[in-house]
Amino acid sequence: MEAAAKPDQGLPAPVHVAIIMDGNGRWAKARGLPRTAGHKKGAESVRRAVETARELGVSYLTLYAFSSENWKRPVGEVTDLMGLLRLYLRNEVNSLHKNGIRLRIIGDRSKLSADIVTLIEESEAKTRDNNALTLVLALSYGGRQEIVEAARAVARQVAEGRISVDAIDETTLAGNLFTADIPDPDLVIRTSGEQRISNFLLWQCAYSELVFLDVLWPDFSRSDFEAAIRDYHGRDRRFGAANG
Template identity: 80%
Template sequence: METAASARVDLPVQPVHVAIIMDGNGRWAKARGLPRTAGHKRGAEAVRRTVECAREMGISYLTLYAFSSENWKRPEGEVSDLMGLLRLYLRNEVKTLHKNGIRLRIIGDRSRLGPDIVSLIEESEAKTAANSAMTLVLALSYGGRQEIVAAARALAADVAAGRLDVAQVDEEALSARLFTADIPDPDMIIRTSGEQRISNFLLWQCAYAELVFLDVLWPDFSRDHLIAAIRDFHGRERRFGATGG
């Protein structure tokens, strides 16, 4: 295994928070005449590689879009297979995450997940809560619009109950009611597979994120792809709307 120093190569300071839309498992499998499940399994291996590399490179937060709100519309068999892979990940990988000082956080609508999965999530989050080497955020049953609606409802309830004045409803108040309230906004969002869209991912949080689209299917995503994306990130001027182009 590479050391942290060698993994950083000659890159400048790493972005604090990298988020990835992991796309292309199905196409990877189809191109090889394999069932979609095979693509998801290889995708899980790419997750392991990416988490390891991100930690070695000194990235503080890594968010992976693992299962969207819209993914519930997929065929029942595929959803069942994905939930099975999730169970395996939570049972088998959390020990490794904990050993490497990685905190696990899950964001999304847990009400649609099976009770056993929710229990595994709670156990995993509790076990790794004190870790500080890196925070791995998995977005499960997650949708950006749904998250904003839930935050707006929470604000409305607080106003109706008299806990909050209407004049106090601002960006900070809404951000505090998002799943990511204690997580910094992403500096960069990577999407694999060549598609160039956000797909309902971190819509509020990505306001000033740099977007990097890579023409590689997720199961083939490697350390070199992550480094290339970060090089791209460092080649951009981030003005946050302060100056004109």
């Protein structure tokens, strides 16, 4: 059988790729290192994935950086993760901006510290007009929570008389999600070998292709990214329609 072409050798990149970055803790444990070391190494993979997405022509890259459930982790680990987030927002945004990358943050900002919210707002404002790639970081994010918040927003619109109950449809709800102006993911990748989506983009992933990789996130490479896209191109995307 002829080897599949690389995405950069003729196959178009998916418009939107979303990644569940899993395995930092296991990577560190396997090396006898603290979990923080895994998170720091994982941050390097974030940079590599962003560069790869831009080079391959992906328009949107969404990374599951910190879930709503992650707040339940030990205080010390959460503190370390928030510290890494601060460093990323302070040190990487200039590079993102230089490379024409727009940064978007989705999730519940009310649980984030005030200085992080300020950094987020400044980073989004600085990169707002960039169009080489939109990098979406899901922070303090949960898919069920997002849908609940969207339902509340629609309920308020009904209560205020702006729309009728009968006018509510999928487009109405989708328009009140964090991702209202972002296309649904074509491809969702999860690293570490786990095969679940863990409350990530539940509404948006209705027809996404799912690729599960055994590689731990700190080891996620350009070749892994390309392999996932080749897998994606081998799928028959029918969106519920019958063959033929």
